Structures are given as structure tokens and as C-alpha cells.
Amino acid sequence: MSDRQPRSAGEVQAHRGASAVAPENTIAAFRAARDQGARWVELDVALLADGTPVVIHDVTLDRTTNGKGPLGDLVAADLAGIDAGAWFSPQFAGEKLSTLPQVLEALGALGLNVNVEIKQHAHHRSLAQLTETVHECLRNRPSGVEVMISSFDAECLKAMHRLDPSYELAMLWSELPADWLDQVAAIPASAIHLHYRALSFNVLDRAREHGIVVRCWTCNDPAQMAPFWEAGLGGVITDDPKLFL
Numbered sequence: 557m558s559d560r561q562p563r564s565a566g567e568v569q570a571h572r573g574a575s576a577v578a579p580e581n582t583i584a585a586f587r588a589a590r591d592q593g594a595r596w597v598e599l600d601v602a603l604l605a606d607g608t609p610v611v612i613h614d615v616t617l618d619r620t621t622n623g624k625g626p627l628g629d630l631v632a633a634d635l636a637g638i639d640a641g642a643w644f645s646p647q648f649a650g651e652k653l654s655t656l657p658q659v660l661e662a663l664g665a666l667g668l669n670v671n672v673e674i675k676q677h678a679h680h681r682s683l684a685q686l687t688e689t690v691h692e693c694l695r696n697r698p699s700g701v702e703v704m705i706s707s708f709d710a711e712c713l714k715a716m717h718r719l720d721p722s723y724e725l726a727m728l729w730s731e732l733p734a735d736w737l738d739q740v741a742a743i744p745a746s747a748i749h750l751h752y753r754a755l756s757f758n759v760l761d762r763a764r765e766h767g768i769v770v771r772c773w774t775c776n777d778p779a780q781m782a783p784f785w786e787a788g789l790g791g792v793i794t795d796d797p798k799l800f801l
Contacts, residue, residue, distance in 0.1 A: 562791065562792065565593055567790065568596070568800045569598045569794070570795075570797045579645075580644075582651045583662045586659070586662060593798065597670055598706075598773075599670060602675040604628070606632055615627055615675075627679065628677070640652060656693045661698060664699070664700065669703070671703075671705075672704070706747075707727070713743045725744070726746070726747035726748060727749070729748065729749075730750075732759060749793065750770060751773060770788070771791035772784075
């Protein structure tokens, strides 16, 4: 294997699915990731007004569906009229905005594992509502689907740890704060997911000293990551997993 590649498919996560070739956060994108050889997908989850957990990145429908307006104005019954695929390409017209249980069921059938990024939005009733809803979905996921949890919100990760200390937790950052090691220990998290432009050999060295896994997002150029694999990079989260596989 080339030194420009990760050491295994388990070190490559498809960012919102194979979102370079299919509409992000849809079952079509997760299927495309599987077809490219990925074993892990990353997705985003948030709640509707009635507490329904849906797989979508933004707090509004506008960018990635045919709908308009905030998630906080929607309930489960509204999902039937939402197309989450046509914006990307006519071939994906009719792709659903899916709930987290629907996606987990699909991932089980596809043989995929999942990194669930929990999005905290102002319309959520409480952090407890958000984390307990996600936890309940994960408890009832198909057998064989491995899970990790990531978030930009340390309090969210702490809440998930209280619900189930066995969760693998990853703190997300665009740039590392000076006290990142203290924050990771306080969660406690076993990994950090860092924007690839913030990655450095010093970060990898310090993380290795403390037993912390480092994955980077959202790199779509294997050559940029080539120097970091032997230094201990634990994985990439990419829009186009086939480039790394």
C-alpha cells in the first residue's frame, strides 16, 4: 500500500456519506460510501419541533432540500413532502430527509458503522431532550452497527457519557484551543476530530502521549495527509472516500 494511503478502510469515514457523489446525509450517500469501500460514515442529527431526530446538517431546510425554513417549525408529519435529493442532481429526486432510526436501519442493512455528530440548536427544548433522544435511537440500532459520537459541544458529549459510559466520544474543533487536553479529559473523550488545516505533528505527538486518537476533517486530497499517517493520524473524514481507498 502506498504511504499516501491510510492503513485500513476503518480509518476512512465518509463525511455525510459519500457527499461528493450523492446528496449529503441521505441514504443514497451512505449507500455510495459503502459502494466505494468505506466501512464508516459520518452524519449529523438534530431534532424537529416535536422531538423527531432527523439526519441533516443545517438548522434550516433551505440548502439541502426543496423545503424552506427552520427545523424548529417542522414535525414528523412534514417529512413526507420534503425532497432531500433533487437539489444535488435530478437522479436523486425523491430522496428522503430521513429520521435517525430510519438511517440506522439502513446502515445495518448496508453493513456500515456510524459517527453520529450531534448538532445543538437553539430550538431544542433542552440538552437532555436532544441527548436522550439520540441515546434511545442508538440503543435500538441494528446489531453489528458500531457507533462513535462527536460534537462541537462538550456538554453534549458529557451528557452522552452519563447516559452510557461505553460510548466512544470525539470532540470536534476547527482550531484547537490552548486547553484542549484539559477539555478532552473533562468529557472524557478518547478522540478529537480536527479540521485538516489545523493538523500538525505537534498535535499528533501530544495526542499520542495522552492516548488520544486524532482524525481530521474534511480533507479530500490524500497527498495532504500523506506526511501524517506515520506520525499517528488515526483517520480521515472525507467527502470522497474512494480517494483514500
